[in-house]
Amino acid sequence: MPVAKVKKSAEQVERAGVRSQDPEGTRQNIIEIASEEFALNGLAGARIDEIAARTRSSKRMIYYYFGDKEGLYLSALENAYRLVREGESKLDIGGLDPIAALRRIVEFTFDHHHKHEDFIRMVMIENIHHAQYLEKSEVIRDLNVTAIGTIESLYARGVEAGLFRESLDPIELHWQISALCFFNVSNRATFSKIFGRDIGTPQAQDSLRANSVDMVLRYVVRPEHLSAD
Template sequence: MAISTTRKTRPDGTQTRAQDPEGTRQNIIEVASQEFALNGLSGARIDEIAAKTRASKRMIYYYFGDKEGLYLSALENAYRQVREGEAKLDINGLPPLEALKRLVEFTFDHHHQHEDFIRMVMVENIHHGEYLARSEVIRDLNVTAIGHIGTLYAKGLAEGLFREGLDPLEVHWQISALCFFNVSNRATFSKIFGKDFGSSQMQETLRSNAVDMVLRYVLRPEKLAAL
């Protein structure tokens, strides 16, 4: 079984190779994510994934057990990346309106830049969330995300900015819906209506609209003039 190696330099200047199992595992996940996003769970092939990685087919089975295990690991990795990006925003010290604006902008940009994430979520919805339901990792990641929105929303309520009675989970839904659709349906909308929704000008407009719609959804009516 071949394991990916990295080069290390000895004090005398000569180089040796060191095993890098985590690097190999991550390389497999990255390639597999592209294959699953393109071909779905049923259409992706372990042979094809192995051919595009630094690993053998045998090694893939060693790390992940089977194709479903690899798919679940790729799905977990996709969710982990978006949540880690959110964590780096460091919006806790911002005024609630600015924090929410930053969160929507990040989500829009992340989905636009990581189309494989959107396609993998679409694949998982075809499977009715069957594999996602097996993952405590994904559940924990998303509970944290809702917790951040809850904290932000509570601060906006305390300052008299946000209207009462909103569920942070539903706020998350609205943000996700606007940003997800931008990738999932961009091609069909562009073809149907003869307008390039993927152009830089349209993307800038859609991004601004997404922010505006979410802020108008959460703001008290008398605060809308501040937008």
């Protein structure tokens, strides 16, 4: 039998085996490991060989699922955004009063970013690439439309109840919340070294979390209602 046909048969067997066992699990495993590699080494520095060595798959299967390294990177980026948006969707803030709901969103964002440093690094890497890969993704655009929709709905409820200041931009509000929580991870190491104070200690993180919530509430909530929270 010709060598080419033997190789082709081996590929078919491998693909069929993975598909019959747990194709989605295999794909997700690759994405999770790849996310760690991209977050650590960037798009240029990450190596498919290293990713394959750490997964329950092979280099050939990675290309089968994702096409190339850039395809894998985009899938990892989409997964990172999906995780944060799925977490937001589970907050169940609809039954809370607007001030309590806003507090919960800020607390969730701070905690999520603190626990998922790979997400922050992936976003930083994508900004280095001027969001050229993110721009290709309808998945990420749809996910973030949902995030802004949540903020818009909450803000409208707060204004209608006379609790929130009027004429604020929900996208800018989302920006401010993200900025406070993002910087806590992205610049923690440099800030700690420059000022000789470990910002990553539990005590420092508790203080920053509480202050981040307080800053957002003072920006959004009408002064006469701040004490009610």
